[in-house]
Amino acid sequence: MLDLWYKNAIIYCIDVKTFMDANGDGIGDFAGLTERVDYLSGLGVTCIWLMPFYPSPNKDNGYDVMDYYSIDPRLGTLGDFVAFTHRAEERGIRVIVDLVVNHTSDQHPWFQAACKDKTSKYWNYYLWSKEKPQDLLEGIIFPGFQKATWTYQPEAEAYYAHRFYDHQADLNITNPEVRIEIQKIMGFWLMLGVSGFRIDAAPYLIELRQADNLCERVDDPYIYIDELRNFLSWRRGDAILLAEANEPPEELSRYFGDGNRMQMLFNFWGNQHLMLALAQETATPLIEAFKELPDLPPTGQWANFIRNHDELSLDQLSNVQQDEIAGAFAPDRDRMWIFDRGIRRRFAPMVNGDIQRLQLTYSLLLTLPGTPVINYGEELGMGDDLSLNERDPARTPMQWSSAPNGGFSTAAADQLLLPVISEGEYSYEHLNVKVQRRNPDSLLNWMERAIRVRKECPEFGWGAWQILEANHPSVFAHRCEWEGRVVIAVHNLAEAACTATLTLKEDANKYLIDLFEDRPDEAIVDSSHKIHLKGYGYHWFRVGNQPF
Secondary structure (H helix, E strand, O other), X not given: OOOOHHHHOOEEEEOHHHOOOOOOOOOOOHHHHHHOHHHXXXXXXXXXXXXXXXXXXXXXXXXXXXXXXOOOOOOOOHHHHXXXXXXXXXXXXXXXEEEOOOEEEOOOHHHHHHHHOOOOHHHHHEOEEOOOOOOOOOOOOOOOOOXXXXXXXXXXXXXXXXXXXXXXXXXXXXXXXXHHHHHHHHHHHHHOOOOEEEEOOHHHHOOOOOOOOOOOOOOOOOHHHXXXXXXXXXXXXXXXXXXXXXXXXXXXXHHHOOOOOOOEEEOXXXXXXXXXXXXXXXXXXXXXXXXXXXXXXXXXXXXXXXXXXXXXXXXXXXXXXXXXXXXXXOOOHHHHEEOOOEEOOOHHHHOOOOHHHHHHHHHHHHHOOOEEXXXXXXXXXXXXXXXXXXXXXXXXXXXXXXOHHHHOOOOOHHHOOOOOOOOOOOOOOOOOHHHHHOOOOOHHHHHHHHHXXXXXXXXXXXXXXEEOOOOOOOEEEEXXXXXXXXXXXXXXXXXXXXXXXXXXXXXXXXXXXXXXXXXXXXXXXXXXXXXXXXXXXXXXXXXXXXXX
């Protein structure tokens, strides 16, 4: 059997800048993160995904990189990075990092050199057009914050392409030298101990735009993903590529290939329909969405998530469906909505901090077919600060204790990179790690237990799965089988209690062993079995041949 460690991983996303500040300058750093590795180990995390930590003008939260081979000096040094990865390795935690190579900052030396000299090799690192491009206003990613996808550069006397903000110049993937440079970047961080890369904006990395200086013409741009995977596999056989590709289901198989491309994709399709199901309190959107996902190669895996560091994108849904979600979770469109497609809130405030709904939702996250990805602070039910700009409301610092600044930093409050939430029910004074550790009924303690049980049930990550007939509109039930072992998860998405009648043809005359509740094991007498569920209730069962 292949050692596909990511199949049963618990991935935890961290922005170093807002996680823990060790030197008191108001900005999180690698020394602070290293101090908190034991916390992550105790939570049950097996893989840390680091958001960009490279030198950057920070006009887009570090996704505007100006040096791929170094650390933002505010966050520490390469030595601090290696000390962190060493500590993580000691605790059995892998590290993957963001690979942002669709574009660079316009302050990157490559772009600066290109602007100064058209004969420089760096000219062809980017995409240029001497004439005003016809698609200048097409494909804008950030409506309301972005005016075009090409911008005139006076010194270069040409337009340069930028699928995102105008300070993020697109790299020319058709240039073999650019692809070699990307491989060097990957090789550098692999040598420093990382176990893979989250590929930012994967569809745009391989997008073939019309420019004056394309270096080659290809029919299938996915061959560029083949190159990345081949390089990765030769350098470190167990390293992974996790792609951000918010595409409809019919496009997703191409990112996996036959197992020769990306190992993992974020499940945006499942995420958006999960939100619709939660808003409607019906299982149908989630059932249909997972049935519409393509079959995966044996090495392929979905990365499931509730919220990430960006907006909660709903762009794959209809306007009517988006309105339903907005009505339930983000009724103030002016303050809570962004880019005409998504919600800029953390999840806990979307459900008013309801502990039952939070547990239901994260129970789904941990049991849906695939690997769960948790954003920092989700284990606490952290809130948001809607007074902040753009996507920053959901990026406030981690809340460790009721000490000033939530224990994140000893700096003066006005020196923090972003303010800690200090008002209302999500204030750091009463919502923090220290308080929740001491409360046996807290979300944090529930998450620790749920993660432990999830790690003991590799069937959810490895297994062949099927959606079960539940004969109730609010119930989502599925079965996962791996190496002859079976687990079943049943979730009631509605506030009202209900009884579901599961169709369990393959498990008749066996027993359902509840993995969470202290209750008698249930004999499955025939192919139909009734399960009672509380409002927003759930059960995880192991199927056994005899009572436990």
